[in-house]
Amino acid sequence: MKLLTRRALAILVLALAVICGILFFTVRYLGEASKWVQHAANQHLYKNGKLKASGTIYDRNGEILMETVDGIVRYHENPAVRAALMHAVGDADGHVVTGARVAWGKRLAGWNLLQGAYRFNRGLSHPGSDIKMTLDAELCAIAYNSLQGRKGAVGVYNYKTGEILCMVSTPTFDPQYPPDIDKDPERYEGVYINRFLSAAYTPGSVFKLVTAAAAIDNLENIDSTVFQCNSKTVIDGEYVTCPTAHGRVDFKEALAKSCNVAFAQIALAVGADTLQAYADKAGFNSSLEVNGIKTKAGQVNLKNAQRPDLAWAGIGQYTNTANPLNLMVFMGTIANDGVRVEPKLIKDSWLLRLLQTVVPRERVLSPETAIRLGSMMRNNVLSSYGEGNYRGLELCAKSGTAEVGGDRMPHAWFAGYMQREDCPLAFVVVVENGGGGSKVAGPIARKVLQAAVSRYAGE
Amino acid sequence: MNELLSNLKQLLEMTAAWWSNLSLLFNSPSTIGFDDIYTLLVRWVFPLLAVGILVRCIPPLLRNRGCERIWGYLEVPGSIKIPIRHWEVSLGRSKLSDIVINLPFISRNHAVLAYSRDSWTITDLGSKGGVSINGQNIEGKGEVHAGDTISLGGAEFRLLAVEEGNDDLDATRRRTWLSEWGEGIAPGKTFLLLLLFQVLGAFQLYFTMPEETKRTILLTVAVFIAAECFYYVIAFLCSRKHLELELLAFFLCGLNLFVVAADVPNQLLKQLIAIIIGMVVFCILQFILRDMERARKLKYILAAGALVLLAANLVFGEVRFGGRNWINLGFITFQPMEFVKVAFVLAGTATLDRMLTTRNITAFIAFAGTCIGALIIMRDLGTAVVFFGAFLVIAFMRSGDLRTIAYALAAAVLGALAAITFMPYVASRFEAWGNVWQYANTIGYQQTRTMIAAASGGLLGVGGGNGFLVNVPAADTDLVFGLLCEEWGLIVALTAVLTVVFMSLFAVFLVRGCNSAFYAIAASGTATIYLIQTALNVFGSVDLLPLTGITLPFVSNGGSSMIASWALLAFIKAADSRSRPDVNESGRLF
Numbered sequence A: 001m002k003l004l005t006r007r008a009l010a011i012l013v014l015a016l017a018v019i020c021g022i023l024f025f026t027v028r029y030l031g032e033a034s035k036w037v038q039h040a041a042n043q044h045l046y047k048n049g050k051l052k053a054s055g056t057i058y059d060r061n062g063e064i065l066m067e068t069v070d071g072i073v074r075y076h077e078n079p080a081v082r083a084a085l086m087h088a089v090g091d092a093d094g095h096v097v098t099g100a101r102v103a104w105g106k107r108l109a110g111w112n113l114l115q116g117a118y119r120f121n122r123g124l125s126h127p128g129s130d131i132k133m134t135l136d137a138e139l140c141a142i143a144y145n146s147l148q149g150r151k152g153a154v155g156v157y158n159y160k161t162g163e164i165l166c167m168v169s170t171p172t173f174d175p176q177y178p179p180d181i182d183k184d185p186e187r188y189e190g191v192y193i194n195r196f197l198s199a200a201y202t203p204g205s206v207f208k209l210v211t212a213a214a215a216i217d218n219l220e221n222i223d224s225t226v227f228q229c230n231s232k233t234v235i236d237g238e239y240v241t242c243p244t245a246h247g248r249v250d251f252k253e254a255l256a257k258s259c260n261v262a263f264a265q266i267a268l269a270v271g272a273d274t275l276q277a278y279a280d281k282a283g284f285n286s287s288l289e290v291n292g293i294k295t296k297a298g299q300v301n302l303k304n305a306q307r308p309d310l311a312w313a314g315i316g317q318y319t320n321t322a323n324p325l326n327l328m329v330f331m332g333t334i335a336n337d338g339v340r341v342e343p344k345l346i347k348d349s350w351l352l353r354l355l356q357t358v359v360p361r362e363r364v365l366s367p368e369t370a371i372r373l374g375s376m377m378r379n380n381v382l383s384s385y386g387e388g389n390y391r392g393l394e395l396c397a398k399s400g401t402a403e404v405g406g407d408r409m410p411h412a413w414f415a416g417y418m419q420r421e422d423c424p425l426a427f428v429v430v431v432e433n434g435g436g437g438s439k440v441a442g443p444i445a446r447k448v449l450q451a452a453v454s455r456y457a458g459e
Numbered sequence B: 001m002n003e004l005l006s007n008l009k010q011l012l013e014m015t016a017a018w019w020s021n022l023s024l025l026f027n028s029p030s031t032i033g034f035d036d037i038y039t040l041l042v043r044w045v046f047p048l049l050a051v052g053i054l055v056r057c058i059p060p061l062l063r064n065r066g067c068e069r070i071w072g073y074l075e076v077p078g079s080i081k082i083p084i085r086h087w088e089v090s091l092g093r094s095k096l097s098d099i100v101i102n103l104p105f106i107s108r109n110h111a112v113l114a115y116s117r118d119s120w121t122i123t124d125l126g127s128k129g130g131v132s133i134n135g136q137n138i139e140g141k142g143e144v145h146a147g148d149t150i151s152l153g154g155a156e157f158r159l160l161a162v163e164e165g166n167d168d169l170d171a172t173r174r175r176t177w178l179s180e181w182g183e184g185i186a187p188g189k190t191f192l193l194l195l196l197f198q199v200l201g202a203f204q205l206y207f208t209m210p211e212e213t214k215r216t217i218l219l220t221v222a223v224f225i226a227a228e229c230f231y232y233v234i235a236f237l238c239s240r241k242h243l244e245l246e247l248l249a250f251f252l253c254g255l256n257l258f259v260v261a262a263d264v265p266n267q268l269l270k271q272l273i274a275i276i277i278g279m280v281v282f283c284i285l286q287f288i289l290r291d292m293e294r295a296r297k298l299k300y301i302l303a304a305g306a307l308v309l310l311a312a313n314l315v316f317g318e319v320r321f322g323g324r325n326w327i328n329l330g331f332i333t334f335q336p337m338e339f340v341k342v343a344f345v346l347a348g349t350a351t352l353d354r355m356l357t358t359r360n361i362t363a364f365i366a367f368a369g370t371c372i373g374a375l376i377i378m379r380d381l382g383t384a385v386v387f388f389g390a391f392l393v394i395a396f397m398r399s400g401d402l403r404t405i406a407y408a409l410a411a412a413v414l415g416a417l418a419a420i421t422f423m424p425y426v427a428s429r430f431e432a433w434g435n436v437w438q439y440a441n442t443i444g445y446q447q448t449r450t451m452i453a454a455a456s457g458g459l460l461g462v463g464g465g466n467g468f469l470v471n472v473p474a475a476d477t478d479l480v481f482g483l484l485c486e487e488w489g490l491i492v493a494l495t496a497v498l499t500v501v502f503m504s505l506f507a508v509f510l511v512r513g514c515n516s517a518f519y520a521i522a523a524s525g526t527a528t529i530y531l532i533q534t535a536l537n538v539f540g541s542v543d544l545l546p547l548t549g550i551t552l553p554f555v556s557n558g559g560s561s562m563i564a565s566w567a568l569l570a571f572i573k574a575a576d577s578r579s580r581p582d583v584n585e586s587g588r589l590f
């Protein structure tokens, strides 16, 4: 039988192929089952194309943001909270793809890999499908009200734990009573986009922090350099201008006064390659993942940049764009002595928190650089934005007024963090075509942060 | 590190979900029925039992390679005695001869010595040196008796009979860790686990299915369990062989009944009868195959019968589900091609002497061509692929000729391409393949529903009778893998598929210890058919292959398919010539 034993190996090959196929299917199943299960034809979860039941979404303090009672979806009782959290929770038709109802749909629907779509007692909801978010409903409502109908985004997160407390994007609407979007296309422009996660704007002067970080690490004599600002400078025949002549400024003053002339020169001194590397480190050109939701990546591309382009890029213009969340995380990185903490929207269980204490975190900036940047940002508030406006916040910040071309108003940015051990929050505010950064976006940040301090300081 | 974290996270979420299920149990004030609690608990038990049954069956089956008996000796005068461990042994200089005689005047394949019905024959394989018995040259075949001297091209051997009382177990058998482990696993306990699985499963369906079918389900499973017990006790007392192979088949048949109960409860009785007929056919075939002469006669009878069935199918065939592969006799409908499969495997077999003398396999090729041609006319392409695969493997086992196989394969690929190009109904199958989500409600309907259902089941399943895939056509046959995933969970479904794959691997494992090439080829043909059917059925339903409408052996609903699966299993069983370790000892039942 030796001969046949040898020839029977052909079947072994066939069997191996079948086993490989089974393995392939299993791997695919583990990866994609959560997608398959959400097809509207799934009679375990859907009836007539609508989800039969769903878990409850809570905010960090246990306020019910969304619940399904007898197949009917109910939101928070406060209309401002409902509108403020429309993007976080999601609308009825699933247009907001980054909303909880879509992004964590399988969990809300009550599916997990082990249990499948099994429901004990054919119950409509089981607690395993509930979600507790890190958001604070009241804080979000304050941010929403402060925006006063302007388009933009507000975000606040704890740079020690990564928990996002506030995430508001406007325009928005009350999901309990959805308006006719098509009737007012101007007002509801891009209403289904969560601008905080999925938009990217020209950053303007807030980008100077990235240029400054590159300068601190790479220009040895940056501290002794003095820049002369006559409100404009010529680089290869192109003008870079300041609103006023800032005169003789050193590095610190250049940032505080947001002197374009000075930073154009710094960008040129740093060079395209280094600036590109620091932009990449700061999180540009890559998207973050927040509990499985991918953010839009901001762009900084200096590959073919000429010298004037590089100068403009160094002050946050050129083709640069920034995603609000990403910028906020960069602020948190500076605040946290250069170590980036991944942002999150879902509250972790105590065991996970314990686990995370042993997980190494990514260092983005050296501690010296981060502390140096922080002190310059603190100086910005003290010498330019006015400590009186932000009393008690120990604010470190940078404003941005991003020119968008044409006769449109510039985007107003205000980003930074609070240097308070008992309230370690970083924030970003952007108002589309809002005007001057600190003037327009600053007060919004003040209201939200003061509310945050009064709610959480000392906790 | 991040990956580890997210895995741990998922695990935690699972545990949390489970605990919250339990907490619901105690907090929920009203309307928790016993049936709900039953499902909640037993769905954890099924995967454990299923995996346990398969794992417990493997080591005993693989514990030794066979060749336990010695049928005679070939003595080199004045020197050593070479034991003859098969009914057919090849003699020659080739390394692949069973008895290698490394002398220059011996041909590579010189002769085959065969034992049948207490007599020996030697067949000259066209050697240069020739074969003589007691000094007389033979042409082709010659009978040899114990004590005779055989001369192969001048090299002399004496054939010796086995002394009484010393013919049984080979004392020099090597023990491996697998045999140690295998001996410790009692088949009786495995059988009890199997019965537990089936009883628990039957009650699960009893609780979830509508009132009018409840009794039928319990009754059917009860009769099935009785049949299993009857078989097990009789086989344990009468057979010397390992019984784990049947236990695995019982496991699959049990799943088959669960599937039928959930989908078409009114076919339960038919399916039960099919299983019992299958078991009877399995026993009868085993009895016939025990004797080579009877087996050879059976081969020709079945081949003739198969041709009749084929002709009948072509003339009287009925179209069902797109293929004209059904025959209606008024009181019963069946798929003749399932039975032709059995004849087909048998038609490909040959004893070692015939295999090595007549390398010509024209008759088998003609038979295979007829079957495959008929299948194409019947528009049953899936079955045609099964037959073609079995043909390739059997032809290779017979001839060892890779080049011919390659030509056949190339021709088939060209034929398939032509079929895709010119036959619209084939093309539409291929159009859906790989893109079923785009055609989720048209030509990808069945595959997408299978995947949705399989995903809904998770690892543990939603519980027998709770699925929705039963509403989709062919859920109990072509999509049976999805139905198993949904109702009994991915673990049980994968275990079922791996069981079929293991049966095939077991057949390959047995080849070395087969007494005759006849059994080795039959077992290999069966293994191929099981494997191809499994691949086409499982992968077809989840869009890794085009959906072809092939049954999963033992598991899919269908009487003809069930009986044919059992009949084919007889070929694997017949290839196993070993005896259980307990047979010579106490003979304990459990």
Ligand SMILES: [Zn+2]
Pocket: A229, A230, A231, A242, A244, A245, A246, A247, A258, A259, A260, A261, A262
């Ligand atoms: Zn200036």
